[in-house]
Amino acid sequence: MEKPVTILAIKKLLTTITDPADERLAQIMNDSRKGVVKAYHTWENQLKKQQLILEKQQEMLQIEHYFWEKGTQYIAGIDEVGRGPLAGPVVAAAVILPIDFAVLGINDSKQLSSTKRELLFDQIKESAIAIGIGIKNHQVVDEVNIYQATKLAMIEAVQQLPQQPEQLLIDAMHLPTSIPQESFIKGDAKSLSIAAASIIAKVTRDRMMADYDEVYPGYGFSENAGYGTKVHLEGLEKHGVCPIHRKTFAPVKKMLQ
Structure with missing residues (x-):
């Protein structure tokens, strides 16, 4: 394989390599250009990260x-x-x-x-x-x-x-x-x-x-999913209890009392 002429070409080549034993890596590792060295280290780190993900997957299975x-x-x-x-x-x-x-x-x-x-x-x-x-x-x-x-x-x-x-x-x-x-x-x-x-x-x-946030605006449901965030509690104070509030949960229950 001819050595890629440009650093961009080497970066593209690295995206196709998934095996650390790939013989094409030897030429890339011997290229002393800073851009190539950086690209190789990025590829190496990504490979390690991918390996950790695979190991985690097997652990969880x-x-x-x-x-x-x-x-x-x-x-x-x-x-x-x-x-x-x-x-x-x-x-x-x-x-x-x-x-x-x-x-x-x-x-x-x-x-x-x-x-x-x-x-x-x-x-x-x-x-x-x-x-x-x-x-x-x-x-x-x-x-x-x-x-x-x-x-x-x-x-x-x-x-x-x-x-x-x-x-x-x-x-x-x-x-x-x-x-x-x-x-x-x-x-x-x-x-x-x-x-x-x-x-x-x-x-x-x-x-x-x-x-629900579109139906009952003012509580921030699209952001807080109904949890008691500051925006949600402020919405309760301002707008009161809406139809989908859990009436047995404090502070909703307290407001109704």
């Missing part, structure tokens, strides 16, 4: 592999979002991933930017075997309490799966179902299926709250 290796094919990870907000629904998602699932960068949804969550949301929907979503609105939360509403949302998410799961992996909850289940504290950091469910639930709920 250990639970799934345990069941896959036992012959359990359809494993549903389940998570929820929206237990703490003062307004809006609690949303749960159940996600069944295939054994060859290859979407990288999945993590606990709280650890990701909104842009990254949106991207992964689409990729998960495209690659998953099945996705189910359960939604319990503010009225249900007030009627049965947030813990029970969360359970109901999770059960609904499982029921909405187009593929019957053989095993459930749940983030810190036990569900009244005959399907075998395992519960994990901080499961969205331990299981890729649960982490994928957390992203589906989070994006689904955020989009709902953005829509």
Whole structure:
């Protein structure tokens, strides 16, 4: 291979190399131009970062592999979002991933930017075997309490799966179902299926709250998703309680008294 003449050409070439044993790298490493040295170090750092992502992916698939290796094919990870907000629904998602699932960068949804969550949301929907979503609105939360509403949302998410799961992996909850289940504290950091469910639930709920922001402006729902931020609390003081507020949650309850 002829040595690329320009630094730009070398940068373009590096974008096509993914194997550190690629023989073309030897010529690039011997090029002493500052721009080439910098480009190589950038490529090397990106490769290391990619390797860490791959290692994290395999680490978060250990639970799934345990069941896959036992012959359990359809494993549903389940998570929820929206237990703490003062307004809006609690949303749960159940996600069944295939054994060859290859979407990288999945993590606990709280650890990701909104842009990254949106991207992964689409990729998960495209690659998953099945996705189910359960939604319990503010009225249900007030009627049965947030813990029970969360359970109901999770059960609904499982029921909405187009593929019957053989095993459930749940983030810190036990569900009244005959399907075998395992519960994990901080499961969205331990299981890729649960982490994928957390992203589906989070994006689904955020989009709902953005829509509610147009219907009930003044509380910042599109930015705070109903959590008790300064803007939200100021909106409560100025506009009072709106129809999607949880009336059993302080400070909403205090305002109504």
